[in-house]
Amino acid sequence: MKIPYLLSVITWLPLVGALIILFAFKKDNARAIKRFATAWFGLVFLVSLALLAYNRAAGGMQFIEDCQWIPIIGARYQMGVDGVAVLLIVLTTLLGVIAALSSWEYIGKREQEYYVLLLLLQAAVVGVFASMDLFLFYLFFEVSLVPMYFLIGIWGGERRLYAAIKFFLYTLVGSVIMLLGVLKVYFLTQDAALTGTITPAVMDNLAAAGTEARAVLDNARAAAGAGGTFNIMFLQALGSVLPMGTMQVLLFFAFAIGFAIKVPMWPFHTWLPDAHVEAPTAGSVILAGILLKLGTYGFFRFNLPMFPEAAKDLSYFHLFGATFGVRHIMVALAIIGIIYGALAAMYFVVVKDGDVKKLVAYSSVSSMGIVMLGLFALNPNGLNGAVLHMINHGIYSAALFLLVGIIYERRHTRKVSEFGGLSHVMPGYATVFLAMTMTAIGLPLLCVFISEFLAMRGAFEAQPWWAAWAALGIILNAGYMLWLYQRMFFGHVDNPKNENLTDMNGREWAYMLPLVLLSLWIGVYPKPFIEYVQRPVNAVVRQVRPDYPFQPGAPQQTPTTARVEHK
């Protein structure tokens, strides 16, 4: 089935749903609103499944839409996705259904506004992944802050006002700096002396000859001469001829700060625990599952291919007699993030207040560190692992937040010390929680194992020490996750309040099961997922390191991915 303007439909359908809820429903008819909203999310999810028809063998940008928008500044309404974006969009729409379904009981006030905002948030986030024009991307990227601000601020916990404004301003700092970078690269596209030197090989790598994407890229190249363009493919092509120097490094960091705060990388992570602890369950699910990926996706889509020289630089800075590069900084921050996230989870949660949600939040910092490490390994394994880990983190952290939400709805507390022996009272819940804990610590046959393994392997190929430090963080992660599980589920039920807890109901099973199954599926048979991301990943690696030795089936491929290459 071929749906015309598929990406626009997926992006704007939630907006239509939001308008319907706003105007066709009475404010106090919460029951109908939540049923309709969930059904609408389901519809969007079903439509988005059509994206899976993405031609994996061809790679590159597909499902392209291109129309005139603001010609005077070169901005066009251009939509297009590669395999990475396809997976992220489908994950977004899936988590949309789950978030809506999980909010039925949790949200007890102003339901109409709540579901409207949830739908608006989804429209903005899908727009970010679907944009093929930097101007459009930036619009969606920044507008996505507003619904999230309201979700935390209205339906959050006690310190919701503080958490909401902190989230808003913190992420805004990054994106406004990025705006200057956006302006600068736009002006660079007008520089004919620079764009004239782009080689056909670079263009072929980004968009194979004869494809629809290539036609758009050629148009963008023509438009660049006539007044600049924001086409992302062309900006990437421009990256290949951008001279290394202060300008490229500054541009790299202008974009990197915007994305690093979103990821969040240490030391820009401090908004995350606050936002997560205060946000309602569905807010946390979207935040951890999707919004954090905007940052890592940004690195994958912009920082690496647009500023390749800076991304692989190892010798730009000379400070105190030491020589180091941009890549060293990024890798160091990633590794610090991995270890810090784990240590912080241990200190703040295990030693201090015992808030389960905070623990999951810090584990996210750690997990996103692994993604960043994989990205800056700058080889196919590292990038494949990083991209897959984005998806996997979306699955397991969303699931953990949902599980925390389930127990919070019953007990109105998230303190570890309040629980114990839950496996006797809620066996179903304990099982699902176990599955997700095991996913989080990277047990083989579950999804995180695959992606962590690939990312680590990539890091190891780049520099064994990086992988060694990251492994330390992963071990620490396992430590506190197991501690958490033991405290909550084993032993006797020593708190009388826990004796009469009910196990998960049908609705809760309905939204937990897909995540558990997905985790298992990716863990056992990741091939289809890797296929989606492989070609886009290779294109990025080739863009950053044109001399990288690609050989189908050669030793740099892991067994899982090698089979794909033979096809």
Place this chain on the structure above:
Amino acid sequence: MFLQANTTTLFSASDLQLIVPELILTLSACVVLVMEVILPRREHKWTAYAALGGVALSAVSLFLLWQTNRDNLPLNAFYGMIRIDGFALVFKMIFLLAAALTIAISVRYLEVEGEQRGEYYALVLFATVGMLFLGCGYDLISLYISLELMALTFYVLVGFTKRERRSNEAGMKYFLLGAFSSGVLLYGMSLLFGVAGSTNLGDISRSINMILTAPPLEGALNAGLPLRPLLLLAMIAVAAGLFFKLAAVPFHMWAPDAYEGAPTPVTAFLSTGSKAASFALFARVFLEALGGMRADWAPLVGLVAAVTIMVGNWAAVTQVNAKRLLAYSSISNAGYLLLGVIAANEYGYVGLVVYLLVYTLMNIGAFGVIISLRRRGLVGDNVNDFAGLGQKAPGMALMMTIFMLSLGGLPLTGGFIGKWFLFGGLLQRADADGKDWYIWLAVWAILNTVVSFFYYVRFIRVMYLGDGVADARPLSLSPALRAALVVAVVGVVVIGVYPQPFINLAQSLVSSLTGAASGAFALK
């Protein structure tokens, strides 16, 4: 220019044609004054609609003027006192828009205050006449007189609610400081005249270029005078006088008091129309007359812009009075607008014009929402008076949200487009001049927008995030206020989503400036 005493007519009818919009406004102001006397007291609000009609007629004549003279701009009239070019036309449109919106939001306010009088609208129209002449003045004399016409009417308008002490105090403060600043400005202008030997901006520009490029001639009249230091002094005095009018730091002290005390619609007009007019004057003087000295004044104006942006934004953070808060926000916005003048390229000019247009819409819109909250017994200008507006009047709250996000510069609102061009112009200028401080100025300015979001979002927080309602009674809106708000919000959103026609128009009109200051850059 030479006075032609022997001719029978001092000016021709074709000269008069060029100032038809101003003439119409002056006439309608007189009509309004007469109506005030004739109409019984409870019918006074018709004076407002008469004034609106006058503005509309004036806008139509301005449009016709533009359409008939499209191809032969610029036109000079009254011996070079007046110059109609694209720059003048686009600014006049903004002034008329500001005047129309101000009149529309005034009707209900004056009703509540019990001050519904025709003089008010006549004064607004006279102030607008001053602004229109500021837009097209091309001579220090005509510019100064227009400025004073505008300023004098504003002194009266700020103190218009004479039974209120705050309004009186504000009027007094504004008058004293305004008169002082006019003096400083006049001093600078006289120095400029002394150095350049003419009051015509074009002549001044030519003289300055000659002085700066040619070495002083031996034995010439001014051989012994160090002209360059004198020029710098003149530039600094003119700048200081104009910074007062723009409310730029360190000459901003009058703004918060005047804005807070003035009747709210006057505050709206003061922060948009008056500011836009002052920017027209600033741009004319600095880009045309002093265009050759850009290397001298750019760092000075850059420093003032950086400090203005910082002080305005940081001081707004702690305010509890909505009008005072918006006063500081208006100070910071003056700083952002200065960036367009500093950039002095096409991107910057388009930014200046588009941002002024959007700023007029969103600021008057915001003040309109504040007015809608006002009723007897509740002043409605405290930020907390907005509590629960999201529940009570969702449409109004949504509009306020859009205005606030636009003031901050969030994408999909007009504020973003304006800032886009202002910052873009600065980056282009950095590239063209090869100086890094432009880039750091842009970084500084854009980081401060984050601070501004902190206080703009406070309105949103109060309206939506709390559960209490400050005042449960429904709002009562006059049709004019409602229409003004709708126009403002539609304008802000349309410019945000589809700015193409506006940018196009601005670009074609401001091109009259691009030749003046060095380094004209194609937008494309």
